[in-house]
Amino acid sequence: MRIWICGLASGLAALALAGCASEDWGPDEMLSGGSRLEQAVLAKGKHSYQTYCVGCHGDKGDGNGPAARFLDPKPRDLRKGRVKFAAVTSGGLPRDEDLALTLQHGLSGTSMPSWALIPGDERAALVTYIKTFHEGFAKKGAGTAIVIPADPWRKDPAAGIAEGERVYHAFAACSSCHPAYVPRERIRAHLTSFNLPVDGVRPDAFVAVAKDSEWGAPITPPDFLVDRVKTGPRREQLIRVIAAGVHGTAMPSWAASLSKEQLWGLAYYVESLTSRRGTPAATALKRELENSERTATR
Ligand code: HEC
Ligand code: HEC
Known part of the structure; x- marks a missing residue:
């Protein structure tokens, strides 16, 4: 009672x-x-x-x-309206x-x-x-929406991953901030496939580079084999953050500069990395890259 x-x-x-x-x-x-x-x-x-x-x-x-x-x-700080x-x-x-x-x-x-x-x-x-x-x-209301295109690789995920790997290491140079995940030789081959110069690959290509941000401290881009993706590891989640970027950080919006094949290819490729996070497959890939560095020509 x-x-x-x-x-x-x-x-x-x-x-x-x-x-x-x-x-x-x-x-x-x-x-x-x-x-x-x-x-x-x-x-x-x-x-x-x-x-x-x-x-x-x-x-x-x-x-x-x-x-x-x-x-x-x-x-x-929710008073700024910026996220x-x-x-x-x-x-x-x-x-x-x-x-x-x-x-x-x-x-x-x-x-x-x-x-x-x-x-x-x-x-x-x-x-x-x-x-x-x-x-x-x-x-003034909300900003202009970034339109997310339909997935063109649904029927051929392997081709999506392959295209994403190529774009990631060459055309979009995601690996200028995030780590690279293929040996140096293969990065050069990807650059050549876009007729890009092969001599720009950074010496520390396999680690992420901390970048300035608007949020009070520099931010290190995630290593997809090690770190969590804040907004989620699946391609339906990745496509959104790849297209829109991360506001106030070095992570650009890619929606306007890449085709839908390239954007979705990146989502498939990054997902192929995030799905290995914390597994023996991730350790094996890291070890393979370390070994390739020992023998690589810079
Ligand atoms: C335990 C601490 C904690 C609690 C509880 C919490 N938040 Fe957060 N929130 C954070 C942190 C830390 C960040 C920033 C993360 C970053 O910068 O990556 C954040 C970010 C945000 C953002 C901005 C996301 C962006 O895109 O920048 C919003 C909106 C938000 N929180 C709303 C809420 C609301 C609403 C609640 C309650 C239902 C809540 N939070 C509860 C810690 C918290
Ligand atoms: C100029 C540097 C830079 C480049 C180039 C760059 N990124 Fe990022 N990226 C960042 C930074 C910094 C963050 C971390 C932002 C944060 O957590 O606040 C990030 C975060 C991310 C995230 C995680 C988002 C989340 O929800 O946590 C993904 C996925 C991503 N980048 C994919 C890519 C892809 C794919 C490319 C190439 C098309 C790329 N990035 C190019 C700097 C970069």
Whole structure:
């Protein structure tokens, strides 16, 4: 009986909180123009935010929650409206679906968890709520979407992987930042296949190079045999981040400069690496590359 009374009392307290909350938070524009339904969604989003996110992202969304000082990378400052992962052209604000995808999947290998276990409508309310931290969402709306082409290699994945390997090491020079995964001789053959000069391969081709970023510290690109891909290791996930790039980092958007065969080839090829992560096959490939370096001509 006592338990029941307590439950009722805290239930009422939560209702009362939600009631007061709608009066004094969020940018004025969001509240004055909003319908009752929108306000209810915002109240729900605020409640979830306070429950799940505030410890890292902070009460004001500034990325300075109590846990933030222990974390690397740091939680995002949500007041800026700028995020790393969004399939929009450079400078554009993320769309709801970009933010929803980040919440659903989380960012693997960082402290940003997946929120796949909370109901979809609650995640949607969170998206609505976190957009109130940056007034640009209400004023100018989301950026221009990057269109992801259909997969041309579906019937011939092996050909996709082969094309991706060639583009990765030569035409797109992904290995100027990320590690290379084929011996030097083969990189030269790939360069030649595009009529590119063969003398530009860096001496440390098999390790990643740290690059400056807008996010307060240089960022080392992932080694796909070792590190986790934050947005996910499968080709349907990879195609998105390869096409859109990682905003505010050295990782460019490739959608405009590569054909759909090349883009999807890269997704297939990188997936062939991420699927080996942590397996003996990854160790074997690393060893093979080390051995080839010992005998290679530079
Ligand atoms: C344990 C700490 C932690 C919690 C809890 C957490 N986050 Fe994060 N979040 C992070 C970190 C760290 C990053 C940045 C990762 C990076 O830079 O790669 C991040 C990034 C983000 C981003 C930006 C992603 C991008 O593309 O740049 C959004 C949006 C976000 N979090 C929303 C939320 C929401 C909403 C919640 C609650 C449901 C939440 N986070 C809970 C740590 C956390
Ligand atoms: C100029 C340097 C540079 C080049 C060139 C480059 N990348 Fe990146 N890439 C990065 C950096 C830096 C990151 C890490 C971003 C982060 O985690 O914040 C990254 C991250 C990634 C990720 C992981 C994204 C995630 O969700 O964690 C993938 C996949 C990727 N790059 C693929 C490629 C492919 C394929 C190419 C060639 C078409 C390429 N990159 C070219 C610098 C580069």
